[in-house]
Amino acid sequence: MTHEIRPPVPPFTRETAIQKVRMAEDGWNSRDPQRVSLVYTEDSQWRNRAEFPRGRPQIIEFLTRKWARELEYRLIKELWAFDGNRIAVRFAYEWHDDSGQWYRSYGNENWEFNEQGLMQRRFASINDLPIKASERLFFWPLGRRPDDHPSLSDLNL
Numbered sequence: 001m002t003h004e005i006r007p008p009v010p011p012f013t014r015e016t017a018i019q020k021v022r023m024a025e026d027g028w029n030s031r032d033p034q035r036v037s038l039v040y041t042e043d044s045q046w047r048n049r050a051e052f053p054r055g056r057p058q059i060i061e062f063l064t065r066k067w068a069r070e071l072e073y074r075l076i077k078e079l080w081a082f083d084g085n086r087i088a089v090r091f092a093y094e095w096h097d098d099s100g101q102w103y104r105s106y107g108n109e110n111w112e113f114n115e116q117g118l119m120q121r122r123f124a125s126i127n128d129l130p131i132k133a134s135e136r137l138f139f140w141p142l143g144r145r146p147d148d149h150p151s152l153s154d155l156n157l
Contacts (some may be wrong), residue, residue, distance in 0.1 A: 006039055009117035019083035020117075021089050025077040026144050033063035041120045048124045070095035070103075073138040074112035077147060078152045080108070088113045091157050093140045094131075103128045104138060105156070 008016035027036045039058045046053045046062075053062045067073060075093035082088070089109045096102045107126035114120045137155050140146050 003069060004038075004116055004118060006117035009115065010113050012082045012084070014079075014082070017087050018054065018079050020087060020113075021079045023079050023109075025075055025091075027075075028075050029144055030144075031067045031071075031073055031142070033060040033067070036063055039119055041114055041118045041142070043145070044054075044118075044120055044122065046122045046124070048122070048128055057059075062123050069097065071098065072096055073142065074145070076149075076152050076155075077109075078140065085113045085115075087113075090152065092138075092152055094136055096133075102131045102133050104135075104137075104157075105129070 008019055012020065012072065027039060030036065037059045040056060040059055043055050044053075044059065046059065048062065051062060053059050069116065070093075073095045075091060077089045077091040080088040080090050085144060087110075089108070089111070091109065092106050093102055094104050105126050105128045107124055109125075110121075110123045111119050112121040127146075137157070138145075140149055
Protein backbone atom coordinates (compact mmCIF):
# COMPACT_ATOMS: atom_id res chain seq x y z
CA MET A 1 0.00 0.00 0.00
CA THR A 2 1.26 3.41 -0.94
CA HIS A 3 1.07 6.56 1.16
CA GLU A 4 1.39 8.86 -1.86
CA ILE A 5 -1.43 11.38 -2.19
CA ARG A 6 -2.32 13.11 -5.47
CA PRO A 7 -5.00 15.71 -4.78
CA PRO A 8 -7.71 16.22 -5.60
CA VAL A 9 -8.91 12.94 -4.14
CA PRO A 10 -12.30 11.19 -4.45
CA PRO A 11 -15.14 11.57 -4.07
CA PHE A 12 -14.97 14.13 -6.87
CA THR A 13 -17.10 17.23 -7.27
CA ARG A 14 -17.56 18.82 -10.69
CA GLU A 15 -14.81 21.31 -9.86
CA THR A 16 -12.31 18.72 -8.60
CA ALA A 17 -13.06 16.39 -11.52
CA ILE A 18 -12.34 19.25 -13.97
CA GLN A 19 -9.13 20.00 -12.04
CA LYS A 20 -8.06 16.32 -12.21
CA VAL A 21 -8.71 16.24 -15.97
CA ARG A 22 -6.65 19.38 -16.58
CA MET A 23 -3.82 18.05 -14.45
CA ALA A 24 -3.81 14.86 -16.52
CA GLU A 25 -3.79 16.86 -19.76
CA ASP A 26 -0.89 18.98 -18.53
CA GLY A 27 1.07 15.91 -17.52
CA TRP A 28 0.58 14.15 -20.86
CA ASN A 29 1.47 17.34 -22.75
CA SER A 30 4.81 17.31 -20.93
CA ARG A 31 5.60 14.09 -22.84
CA ASP A 32 7.66 13.00 -19.81
CA PRO A 33 6.91 9.29 -19.19
CA GLN A 34 8.46 9.28 -15.71
CA ARG A 35 6.46 12.33 -14.57
CA VAL A 36 3.24 10.99 -16.06
CA SER A 37 3.68 7.56 -14.45
CA LEU A 38 3.65 9.07 -10.95
CA VAL A 39 -0.09 9.82 -11.06
CA TYR A 40 -0.85 6.09 -11.42
CA THR A 41 -0.74 3.45 -8.69
CA GLU A 42 2.32 1.23 -8.72
CA ASP A 43 0.11 -1.64 -9.98
CA SER A 44 -2.17 0.47 -12.23
CA GLN A 45 -4.02 -1.46 -14.94
CA TRP A 46 -4.49 0.01 -18.41
CA ARG A 47 -6.18 -0.83 -21.65
CA ASN A 48 -4.88 1.44 -24.39
CA ARG A 49 -6.03 0.31 -27.84
CA ALA A 50 -4.69 -3.26 -28.03
CA GLU A 51 -2.06 -2.84 -25.29
CA PHE A 52 -2.50 -3.69 -21.61
CA PRO A 53 0.29 -2.10 -19.56
CA ARG A 54 0.39 -3.08 -15.88
CA GLY A 55 2.28 -1.01 -13.32
CA ARG A 56 4.51 2.02 -13.57
CA PRO A 57 7.49 0.36 -15.35
CA GLN A 58 5.23 -0.84 -18.18
CA ILE A 59 3.46 2.54 -18.31
CA ILE A 60 6.83 4.31 -18.67
CA GLU A 61 7.85 1.87 -21.43
CA PHE A 62 4.52 2.37 -23.22
CA LEU A 63 4.68 6.18 -23.04
CA THR A 64 8.32 6.26 -24.15
CA ARG A 65 7.42 4.28 -27.30
CA LYS A 66 4.28 6.38 -27.85
CA TRP A 67 6.04 9.74 -27.81
CA ALA A 68 8.94 8.47 -29.91
CA ARG A 69 6.36 7.64 -32.61
CA GLU A 70 3.79 10.44 -32.09
CA LEU A 71 5.81 13.57 -32.82
CA GLU A 72 4.77 17.14 -31.90
CA TYR A 73 2.04 15.66 -29.68
CA ARG A 74 -0.55 18.17 -28.43
CA LEU A 75 -3.54 17.00 -26.38
CA ILE A 76 -6.83 18.44 -25.15
CA LYS A 77 -8.95 16.56 -22.60
CA GLU A 78 -12.47 17.42 -21.48
CA LEU A 79 -14.59 16.10 -18.62
CA TRP A 80 -17.49 13.96 -19.82
CA ALA A 81 -18.87 12.57 -16.54
CA PHE A 82 -17.85 11.75 -12.97
CA ASP A 83 -19.15 9.83 -9.97
CA GLY A 84 -17.44 9.02 -6.69
CA ASN A 85 -13.94 7.80 -7.57
CA ARG A 86 -14.49 7.61 -11.35
CA ILE A 87 -14.05 10.13 -14.13
CA ALA A 88 -14.87 9.78 -17.84
CA VAL A 89 -13.14 12.07 -20.35
CA ARG A 90 -13.11 12.64 -24.05
CA PHE A 91 -10.00 13.85 -25.74
CA ALA A 92 -8.32 14.68 -29.02
CA TYR A 93 -4.67 15.07 -29.82
CA GLU A 94 -2.69 16.00 -32.91
CA TRP A 95 0.65 14.54 -33.91
CA HIS A 96 2.66 13.48 -36.93
CA ASP A 97 4.69 10.41 -37.73
CA ASP A 98 8.29 10.33 -38.94
CA SER A 99 7.12 10.65 -42.57
CA GLY A 100 5.36 13.96 -41.77
CA GLN A 101 1.78 12.59 -41.97
CA TRP A 102 -0.43 14.43 -39.47
CA TYR A 103 -3.18 12.75 -37.45
CA ARG A 104 -5.91 13.80 -35.10
CA SER A 105 -6.59 11.03 -32.61
CA TYR A 106 -9.97 11.03 -30.89
CA GLY A 107 -10.95 9.00 -27.88
CA ASN A 108 -12.59 8.38 -24.57
CA GLU A 109 -11.05 7.31 -21.30
CA ASN A 110 -12.58 5.86 -18.16
CA TRP A 111 -10.56 6.41 -15.01
CA GLU A 112 -10.83 4.88 -11.54
CA PHE A 113 -8.92 6.35 -8.59
CA ASN A 114 -7.90 5.02 -5.19
CA GLU A 115 -8.52 6.96 -1.97
CA GLN A 116 -5.17 8.78 -2.35
CA GLY A 117 -6.15 10.20 -5.76
CA LEU A 118 -3.85 7.91 -7.77
CA MET A 119 -5.34 6.36 -10.90
CA GLN A 120 -5.63 2.62 -10.48
CA ARG A 121 -7.42 1.79 -13.72
CA ARG A 122 -7.44 3.51 -17.13
CA PHE A 123 -9.40 2.26 -20.12
CA ALA A 124 -8.85 4.16 -23.39
CA SER A 125 -10.52 3.80 -26.78
CA ILE A 126 -8.82 5.77 -29.56
CA ASN A 127 -9.30 6.34 -33.29
CA ASP A 128 -6.74 8.00 -35.59
CA LEU A 129 -7.82 10.26 -38.43
CA PRO A 130 -5.18 11.23 -41.01
CA ILE A 131 -5.36 14.99 -41.59
CA LYS A 132 -3.54 17.51 -43.75
CA ALA A 133 -1.20 19.94 -42.01
CA SER A 134 -3.62 22.70 -43.09
CA GLU A 135 -6.41 21.01 -41.08
CA ARG A 136 -4.57 21.20 -37.76
CA LEU A 137 -6.33 23.01 -34.93
CA PHE A 138 -3.93 22.68 -32.01
CA PHE A 139 -1.34 25.44 -32.17
CA TRP A 140 0.68 26.22 -29.08
CA PRO A 141 4.33 25.69 -28.17
CA LEU A 142 4.98 22.10 -27.12
CA GLY A 143 4.03 21.60 -23.49
CA ARG A 144 1.05 22.84 -21.48
CA ARG A 145 -1.95 24.09 -23.45
CA PRO A 146 -2.44 27.81 -22.73
CA ASP A 147 -5.52 28.61 -20.67
CA ASP A 148 -6.93 30.79 -23.45
CA HIS A 149 -6.66 28.05 -26.14
CA PRO A 150 -10.09 26.79 -27.26
CA SER A 151 -11.44 23.59 -25.66
CA LEU A 152 -12.72 20.57 -27.58
CA SER A 153 -16.26 21.94 -27.30
CA ASP A 154 -15.11 25.36 -28.50
CA LEU A 155 -13.51 23.69 -31.53
CA ASN A 156 -16.62 21.55 -32.20
CA LEU A 157 -14.55 18.36 -31.86
